Amino acid sequence: MLFATHLLAAGLLGRRLRLPVGWAVVGAALPDLLDKPLASLGVVDLFHSVGHSALLAVVVLPIAFVGRAGVAAALGWSLHLFLDAFHVIVNGRAGDALFLLWPLAIPPDPLAIPPGEFVFYYLWSPSFFVEVAIWAGAAALALRAVHERTAAA
Template sequence: MSYSPLVQPVVHLAVGYICYALYTRWRTGRIPTETAALVAIAGAALPDLLDKPIWLAGLVDVGRTIGHSLLFAIPVVAAVWLVSRVRGQQALGIAFAIGYGTHIATDIPWHVLSGDFHELGFLLWPLTPMPEYTGTKPLGTVPALEITVTTLWLEAVILVAGIALWRADGYPGTEPIVRAARGE
């Protein structure tokens, strides 16, 4: 298997942050707040935080089950949004929805582009089976250099872009973690 369960999840955090930061700029003209950025990143991490440990422990055969299933994701996102709305913190519900939603959305294109439609079973798991993920997908070749461009190349670009934007924004989302680590 050419799939690394520890590297690719980081790209989801970058995508979640990029999408939430762009939404925030479009909606308010400002960078994300500390808490909302952290919530968006946490939302983007949640599917893998749920699924990867049970896969690595050998409890399931694949790394995309409950956390990646729309049957779980939609009710969870709706519940978080409703609670945030009741508490007058709609921005946090939106941040979570964008983070979680981008994680699921970014797991789809590789299977569609490669024609591995059967690997989309995670979307309705456990109603549909989720076969083993076949790994990195080829996107094309650079004939002059005899190089095959894979999904990992695009993911590397996305990761660098996400880190660059997060840095340019002043690393929002880190302050609550630093305060908690200091016991404040």
């Protein structure tokens, strides 16, 4: 999934669950904010590593006990991982979902495409259309909210 879609999905879910939306968005941003620079600098070989590992749950999930902000951040992080795993599976690369077990397991043939190039690879893939549907749904919700506000005024 593209970075902006992770943020949008976390914001929508946070709002739906009446959690602090900003913290949900921060949690959703963390995997990419951690892993993309590490891979770009050559510290790790994969763009889905430390921040995308479900094993990091031992650190992230206790944050949920900090309060509603912690719950929102942990939820955003978890949603990011779910969406990325869903994305690779829908695109026919189920083996790439092994990133969830990094460093214990590594995808056998991971896409080693930097984020900028990835966008061109991703366009018109099956999960690209899932993202289009997410954005269309968000736009419909926003338009409905505007309509309801203007009708109430």
